[in-house]
Amino acid sequence: LHKSSHSFPTRRSSDLYGLYYEGTLVAIGSFGKSRYNKKYQWELIRYASLIGHQVVGGMSKVISHFRKEYTGSIISYCDRRLFSGKSYISVGFTQLKNSPPNYFYMKNYKERLSRLKFQKHKLPLLLDNFDPTLTEMENMLNNGYDWIWDAGMSVFSLDN
Numbered sequence: 001l002h003k004s005s006h007s008f009p010t011r012r013s014s015d016l017y018g019l020y021y022e023g024t025l026v027a028i029g030s031f032g033k034s035r036y037n038k039k040y041q042w043e044l045i046r047y048a049s050l051i052g053h054q055v056v057g058g059m060s061k062v063i064s065h066f067r068k069e070y071t072g073s074i075i076s077y078c079d080r081r082l083f084s085g086k087s088y089i090s091v092g093f094t095q096l097k098n099s100p101p102n103y104f105y106m107k108n109y110k111e112r113l114s115r116l117k118f119q120k121h122k123l124p125l126l127l128d129n130f131d132p133t134l135t136e137m138e139n140m141l142n143n144g145y146d147w148i149w150d151a152g153m154s155v156f157s158l159d160n
Contacts, residue, residue, distance in 0.1 A: 015069075017062045019055060027055040029062035034075055040157060041072030047087070060091045063158070074158040080151040093156035103147045105140055114146070 005027040019027040027049040047062060049055045063074075064126045076093065078085040085095065086108045118126065120136040137147065 015066065017065050019058050019061060022126050024050070026053055027058040027062070029059065029066070031066055031070075031074075034121065034158045037075055039073075040067075040075035042070065042074045044074055044076035044158075047076075059087050063091055071160055073160065076156050076158075078154040078156060080154055085154045085156065088154075088156040091158075093158045096155040098159055101149045101152045103149050105145045105147050109146075113145075115147075117146075121124045 014033065015031045017029045017031075018025050027047070029047045030045045031042055032045055034043045035045075036043075045064070047059050049058060073095075075096075076088065078088060080098065089095065092114075103115055105115060105118055107113070118136065118140060120139070123136065123139050124130045124132075127139060129143055130139055131142070134142070142149070
C-alpha cells in the first residue's frame, strides 16, 4: 500500500491510498473532507480498481490504512447507474438512502456534462443564443443540447 497527497482537477482529495501488485497500481482510494454533508468528517470520494480486475479485499485494505491515520465518520456516494453498492456493505458501511435520478446535458451525444455548469444564471455567458424568458432546459434545447437522466446515487456511511 502506498499513500500520497494529491488533488484531481474535478474532485478534491487530501489523501490517496494505492494498492500495488508487482509494481503495478491495481486499486486506489481517495479521501477528503466531506463535501456535501458536514455531519460526516470524511468522504471516500473514489475507490477504483484497474480496468478488468477485481481486487479482493482492496477497499477494506484502503479504509483500514486510512483509519490508522484518521478518526471520524465517513460518507460516500455510489452511482447506481454503474454499481450496486455491495462493496460498501461488505466493508461495514450502512446504506443511508437512495437519491432520486438526476439529469445531465449532452451535445452531439459525445460527453455527459454536469447540470451545475448550466444553471440558468450562468447561461448568458455560456450560450450563443440565450433568452431570459425561457427556462434553463428550453435555452439548452435551443442551443443544441439534450438531457439524459442517471439512476440516482446510493449514500453510505461508516462510523468509527
